[in-house]
Amino acid sequence: MAMTSAQRRAAQLAQLQAEQERYDKAIEDAVENAAEARCKAVEELYELLEVGKTRNDKDEARRAAKLVERVSALIEQLAESDGVEAPTDGPMEAWREEPAAPDLGRAASGF
Incomplete structure (x- = not known):
């Protein structure tokens, strides 16, 4: 059917x-x-980057802000050591000058 x-x-x-x-x-x-x-x-x-643990959500927001600060400082430090001008404002993806792969362990040890 x-x-x-x-x-x-x-x-x-x-x-x-x-x-x-x-x-x-x-x-x-x-x-x-x-x-x-x-x-x-x-x-x-x-x-x-040795950003400590948190107890609550408010602390977690501060922790994330601290991480961004440390990454920004790391980028600036690497830019200075490589003679490249780091961005001063705006999104980080706008900065496309990437010489060679940086030694993050060397730069992170400054924290």
């Missing part, structure tokens, strides 16, 4: 809904993995 047009549309709708659910799950998983990777990277930077 052949399917009616309503049955065909219902089957197509079910197929599309299943596809949408798979897509939504893939996005959810990607966001979770990206967030976890960002957190791990920041925690490694905290440790590398």
